[in-house]
Amino acid sequence: MAKRIDVSGLNAYYGSFRAVEDISMTVEPRSVTAFIGPSGCGKSTFLRTLNRMHEVVPGARVEGKVMLDNEDLYGNGIDPVAVRRTIGMVFQRPNPFPTMSIKENVAAGLKLNGVRNKKLVDEAVERSLKGANLWNEVKDRLDRPGAGLSGGQQQRLCIARAIAVEPQVLLMDEPCSALDPISTLAIEDLIGELKEQFTIVIVTHNMQQAARVSDRTAFFNLSAVGQPGRLIEIDATEKIFSNPSVQATEDYISGRFG
Amino acid sequence: MSTISTSPRRSPLQGSLKERRLPRWTPVATVAGAVALAVVLGVVFDITSHLQWGLMAAIFFVAGQYLLARQVEGPRQAKNGLVSSLVWVAFLLALLPLFGLLYYTISKGASVINGTFLTHSMNLISPNQVGGGLYHALIATLEQVGIATLVATPLGVLTAVYLVEYGNGGPLAKAVSFFVDVMTGVPSIVAGLFILTFWIVILNQPYTGFAGSLALMILMLPVVVRSTEEMLKLVPNELREASLALGVPKWLTILRVVLPTAIGGITTGVMLAIARIIGETAPILMLVFGTDVINTNPFKDPQSSLPLYVYQQYAAGTDASQARAWGAALVLIALVMLLNLVARGIARWKAPKASR
Numbered sequence: 001m002a003k004r005i006d007v008s009g010l011n012a013y014y015g016s017f018r019a020v021e022d023i024s025m026t027v028e029p030r031s032v033t034a035f036i037g038p039s040g041c042g043k044s045t046f047l048r049t050l051n052r053m054h055e056v057v058p059g060a061r062v063e064g065k066v067m068l069d070n071e072d073l074y075g076n077g078i079d080p081v082a083v084r085r086t087i088g089m090v091f092q093r094p095n096p097f098p099t100m101s102i103k104e105n106v107a108a109g110l111k112l113n114g115v116r117n118k119k120l121v122d123e124a125v126e127r128s129l130k131g132a133n134l135w136n137e138v139k140d141r142l143d144r145p146g147a148g149l150s151g152g153q154q155q156r157l158c159i160a161r162a163i164a165v166e167p168q169v170l171l172m173d174e175p176c177s178a179l180d181p182i183s184t185l186a187i188e189d190l191i192g193e194l195k196e197q198f199t200i201v202i203v204t205h206n207m208q209q210a211a212r213v214s215d216r217t218a219f220f221n222l223s224a225v226g227q228p229g230r231l232i233e234i235d236a237t238e239k240i241f242s243n244p245s246v247q248a249t250e251d252y253i254s255g256r257f258g
Numbered sequence: 259m260s261t262i263s264t265s266p267r268r269s270p271l272q273g274s275l276k277e278r279r280l281p282r283w284t285p286v287a288t289v290a291g292a293v294a295l296a297v298v299l300g301v302v303f304d305i306t307s308h309l310q311w312g313l314m315a316a317i318f319f320v321a322g323q324y325l326l327a328r329q330v331e332g333p334r335q336a337k338n339g340l341v342s343s344l345v346w347v348a349f350l351l352a353l354l355p356l357f358g359l360l361y362y363t364i365s366k367g368a369s370v371i372n373g374t375f376l377t378h379s380m381n382l383i384s385p386n387q388v389g390g391g392l393y394h395a396l397i398a399t400l401e402q403v404g405i406a407t408l409v410a411t412p413l414g415v416l417t418a419v420y421l422v423e424y425g426n427g428g429p430l431a432k433a434v435s436f437f438v439d440v441m442t443g444v445p446s447i448v449a450g451l452f453i454l455t456f457w458i459v460i461l462n463q464p465y466t467g468f469a470g471s472l473a474l475m476i477l478m479l480p481v482v483v484r485s486t487e488e489m490l491k492l493v494p495n496e497l498r499e500a501s502l503a504l505g506v507p508k509w510l511t512i513l514r515v516v517l518p519t520a521i522g523g524i525t526t527g528v529m530l531a532i533a534r535i536i537g538e539t540a541p542i543l544m545l546v547f548g549t550d551v552i553n554t555n556p557f558k559d560p561q562s563s564l565p566l567y568v569y570q571q572y573a574a575g576t577d578a579s580q581a582r583a584w585g586a587a588l589v590l591i592a593l594v595m596l597l598n599l600v601a602r603g604i605a606r607w608k609a610p611k612a613s614r
Contacts, residue, residue: 053503058426085505095496099518099608109504112514158500165504 002029002199003069003086003168005050010064011228012045012054019045021228023064025218027169032191032200034210034237037220038252042229043203044092044173046220050201051087051171052080068168085113088167092174094154096146096161103142105157109165124164132160133190152183159190163198170194172202176209188213207253211241219249280330285343288326292318316347360591367588370581376589380550380567385574392586394552395567399593401556402467402546402563403536406474411528414482415517421483422490423512441480449476450541458545465547467556470563473541478531485527489520522605529601533594539565564590 005027012020020042027033027050035043048054049062052073066073073083096105104111106125115121125142129135134156138149146157155175162170172191176184191200191213204210210217218234233246244250296315305311323343328336378391417434425431453473457463493516501511517524542548547560548570564586571583 051503053499056499056502081505081507083505084503088505089499089503091496091500091503093496095494095500097497097500097515097519099515108501108515109506112501112504112506112510161500161504 002197004029005169005199005201006065006067007050008065008067010046010049010062010066012042012049013061013063014045014057015059018228020049021230023231025231025234027199027201028216029199030195030197031215032195032202032213033234034214034217035201035203035220036205036207036210036217036253037229037232038222039205040225040229041220041222043220045229046231047171047173047201047203048089050169051089052083053089055080085109085165086167087169087171088162088165090155090159090162090170090172090175093178094151094158096149096154096157098145098147100146101143102138102146102149102157105146106160106164108161113165128160128164131163131190131194132156133186134160150183152179152186155179155183155187156190159187159194163194167198169199169201172200174203174205177205184209207241211237217241219244219246219252221248221252277332277335278330279335280327284326285323288319288322289315292316292322316350320344320347363584363588363591366581367584367586370585371588375582375585379552381552383550385571385579386576388578390582392564392567392582392589394549395562395564395586396589397552397554398467398546398556398561399536399564399590401554402471402474402542402561403532405468405471405556406478406535407528407532409471410475410478410482410531414479414528414531415486415524417479417483418486418490419512419517421487423508423516438480438483441476442484444476445540446473446477446538447540447544449473450544452476453541454544464558465545465560466558467546467553467561467563469545470542470561471556473545474535474538477538477541478535481531481534482528485530486520486524489523489527490516492523493519518608522608525604525608526601529597532597536594536597537565537590539563539569542566543569564593 007026008024010020010023011018023046035047037043045054048056050066050073052062054060054062062074064074068083068086072078097108100108103125106128107121110121110124115124126135129138134153137153138144138157146154149157155178159170159175176187179187188209191202194200195215202210202213214237216234217237217240219232219240220229221232222229232248233240233244235245239245240249241253244253250256292315295318296311299305299314300311320340320343324336324340327339331339374389375391376396377393378389379394380390380392381394383390417438421431421435425434450473453469453476457469457472458465463469497515497519498511501515502508506514542563543566546563546566548562548566549560550562553559553561568583568586568590571579571586574580
């Protein structure tokens with residue numbers, strides 16, 4: 001299921017502004033890769049280039065290569081819709097569909113993509129909710145609106161929705177930044193379980209979180225406001241947090257930033 | 259820090275947290291006092307217009323509230339009270355014409371409304387005869403407005419979808435937006451003249467209910483576009499992104515996520531647009547021509563319409579016909595109210611389920 005991502009020479013633009021400059025890295029399958037770095041350094045922008053969500057913003061474009069195993073996501077004839085089915089995404093703020101029930105939310109990806117078989121959908125809903133550690137809390141009220149859950153439950157609902165379409169890769173853009181510590185712990189545990197199955201990339205501002213959940217960590221930085229963000233280094237998480245090769249990384253994670 | 263706490267000088271903003279307040283029933287008492295004063299003055303100076311009594315009472319109320327609060331509570335609270343009482347007076351003044359209109363229409367029109375009035379036409383009834391009805395006009399209005407709605411709603415919603423989801427503020431979107439604004443300001447008689455020239459003079463079509471529908475459609479379209487556009491803009495972008503990130507194509511995202519989220523507001527907008535066109539008289543007068551007999555086919559021969567019926571009955575000038583005009587006006591108002599209630603019901607039923 002899980003696939004490797006190879007990025008080479010990637011630039012991302014918003015109109016004429018270059019937000020991310022010349023990034024090359026490898027994301028290993030069945031592992032968690034964390035992106036850390038100061039605000040505005042292009043972590044989220046780079047994350048969104050990995051499943052072609054970047055180009056949803058008007059005027060945004062991407063240069064460079066993103067290889068998913070042996071296929072270039074920005075190659076000719078690649079359908080961005082198919083890419084997004086393969087590479088799922090969880091957003092910073094929980095965003096369940098307000099018109100749909102809990103069950104409909106989880107089934108949305110399947111139903112909107114034309115899966116009609118009711119039994120198949122029901123199975124996927126149960127499997128995904130169990131996978132997101134939400135099943136026990138909501139199994140008696142699957143027909144209640146998804147917006148009625150608490151923030152942490154909503155975020156797990158969004159994770160269930162993302163894994164219901166069985167993607168190869170799961171991108172998470174600061175999935176815990178709007179949540180309390182208990183919900184955060186639930187999601188971190190969940191990430192640990194999900195990496196058995198998926199390739200996971202997580203953007204986080206919380207360095208302890210990166211140290212806790214990830215196998216590899218990438219540090220992004222920008223030289224000044226208005227300058228594009230760059231990848232400073234990517235390495236095994238223990239190495240980044242104990243003995244990084246670049247001084248800027250050490251300054252950032254030890255709080256002596258700038 | 260110590261310099262602040264030991265300073266003997268008191269900040270000008272510091273003071274007791276307790277302030278003298280007027281009792282809660284003061285506004286009621288002021289209203290009673292103002293009305294009493296206005297009545298006394300009205301009687302003493304022999305002012306006949308009750309409107310002037312009311313205005314005097316309003317002025318006394320505002321002034322009384324202000325002076326009283328200033329004496330007891332101080333200038334800041336007095337200003338607060340002044341603005342509050344002005345808002346109340348403005349609110350009542352705004353309600354006055356509405357209730358006046360409802361009162362007159364009901365008191366003059368309710369007496370003629372009965373089963374016969376609602377189910378008969380004016381065929382073979384002369385203006386000074388009592389009886390007859392508005393069935394032919396009611397049916398025609400429902401048909402004309404219905405056709406206009408059926409055409410203008412999908413067109414308008416699709417235009418708004420283009421403006422919000424696909425236009426991206428490009429030149430075409432800007433042009434469409436500009437012309438929608440221009441169309442919003444087109445007087446109904448201009449829309450009527452346009453259809454008259456285009457449809458009846460150039461294309462040589464007959465005067466029918468459908469010709470009226472075309473003009474109503476022109477009037478309705480920009481209202482639907484504008485309200486739908488505003489509603490679509492209110493749909494959070496996160497929902498679109500969530501759907502796209504699931505690998506759902508854009509058109510399906512719009513159809514299954516964006517439109518359902520906004521459907522309550524869109525329905526309300528369409529209903530408001532209907533309320534705007536249902537009372538149009540000018541284009542109907544020019545294009546539908548009017549008739550006293552029942553014609554249920556909007557595509558053949560002249561029809562009538564409720565606003566046109568009101569105009570014709572009022573213009574006839576007899577007591578019987580003027581009573582019928584008021585009755586028809588009441589039916590028209592009731593129809594608009596009913597539509598609004600239906601719209602509210604749909605909006606509440608379809609609105610995104612709130613957290614409970």
